[in-house]
Amino acid sequence: MPVKNRLAELHPQITEWRRDIHTYPEVLFETHRTSALVAEKLRAFGCDEVVEGIGRTGVVGVIRGKSQTSGKVVGLRADMDALPITEQTGLPYASQNEGAMHACGHDGHTAMLLGAAQYLAETRNFDGTVAVIFQPAEEGGGGGREMCNDGMMERFGIQEIYGMHNWPGVPVGQFAIRPGAFFAATDLFEITIEGKGGHAAKPHETVDSTVAAAHVVTAMQSIASRNADPISQLVVSVTSFETSSKAFNVIPQRVHLKGTVRTLSNEMRDLAETRIKAICTSVAEAFGARADINYVRNYPVMVNHEEQTQFAADVATAVSGKCDDAPLVMGGEDFAFMLEERPGAYILVGNGDTAAVHHPEYNFNDEAIPAGCSWWAEIVERRMPAA
Structure with missing residues (x-):
């Protein structure tokens, strides 16, 4: 079935919602205006239940079908937060909130799920219950984890869950998906190299933390090239190098490093953490310095479940006529926490030839709205066909 006629009719209205959300972006858990707007619309649609404050500022709307004989409950999730760009x-x-921007299309995700919710609340042409989930803080805050920790899955009896993300480079309204590991685990590290500061003209009287830290950065690049299996995916990136001195003639006492590790398996994740700690400790000691390492396991690998992935792909093909194989993505996605708790799948919808996500010139493509809304609606109607 192609794009649903009712959702095509709603396209201009959904576009208006999307652009309003885009104008007033909110980061992390500070989605107060967006969450209130979502809750207001869900109540106006006639949702059977609307609950705010899940995972701090998350919103869940419950829509019951014409019949309940199946006992099934399907969750649909969209993220609401913007980026500090x-x-x-x-x-x-364009954004009216200085320093904040919807540079990843979460405004589009929220608007599309609102459109699907309006359609589902109007028609209720399914046997079971759908929970429409609007999540804050995907961009680094772990809002998905917070909603799960708040007992969302149990509270609403969710049995399966589905998510969607727009994707620049994929033709508008077409879809792509893959089973198994899809988005990477996104671990974080902070390393402090402590030496002995002093005058730059007398390096022999110091323990040069800058030299030690530079060798640490270089040695860490060997993890991917010499410790990991070449066919495995592993990224180790040092993204900040900051010394305790701003002067030209002072060797600093300490250097602070920050970075991220991206992996697609627990084996590689364990390897990276072990090697980073060993390299930092031993290299620093070789220069007479000391390394303090704080390694944080952040978002886990996002793993699509086999059966639900095939179902999601079939629905996508029905909506757009095509569903391609998606590439592995080394970016992170905290829908991973929800897929750890319930079977489900995450799909990409084409944004066309646009700037990349997280770019200051990016914009969600409103032409993708009918396909995205229809996919969510079809997920519900096909997974829980009306009795």
Whole structure:
């Protein structure tokens, strides 16, 4: 079945919602305006239940079908938060909140799920219950984890869950998906190299933390090239190198490093953590310095479940006529926490030839709205067909 006629009719209205959300972006858990707007609309649609404050600022709407004989409950999730980026699109509806921008299309995800919710609340042409989930803080805050920790799955009896993300480079309205590991685990590390500061003209009287830290950074690149199996995916990136001195003639007492590790298996995740700790400790000691390492396991690998992935792909093909194989993605996605608790799948919908996500010139493509809304609606109607 192609794009649903009712959702095509709603396209201009959903576009207006999307652009309004885009104008007033909110980061992390500070989605107060967005969450209130979502809750207001869900109540206006006639949802049977609307609950706010799940996972701090998350919102869940419950829509019951015409019949309940199946006993099934399906969850649909969209993220609401923006990024701390200054927008450079020049759009008439560009961000009015300084230093915040919907640079990843979560405004589009929220608007599309609202559109699907309106359609499902109007028609209720399914046997079971759908929970529409609007999540804060996907961009680094772990809002998905917070909603799960708040007991969302148990509270609403969710049995399966589905998510969607727009994807620049995929034709507008087409879909792509893959089973198994899909998005990477996103671990974080902070390393402090402690030496002995002193005058730059007398390096022999110091323990040069800058030299030690530079060798640590170089040695860490050997983890992917010499410790990991070449066919495995592993990224180790040092993204910040900051010394305790700002002067030209002072060897600093300490250097602070920050970075991220991306992996697609627990084996590689364990390897990276073990090697980072060993390299930092031993290299620092070789220069007479000391390394303090704080390694944080952040988002886990996002793993699509086999059966639900095939179902999601079939629905996507029905909506757009095509569903491609998606590539592995070394970016993170905290829908991973929800897929650890319940079977489900995560799909990409094409955003066309646009700037990449997280770029200050990115913008969600409103032409993708009918396909995205229809996919969510079809997930419900096909997974819980009306009795």
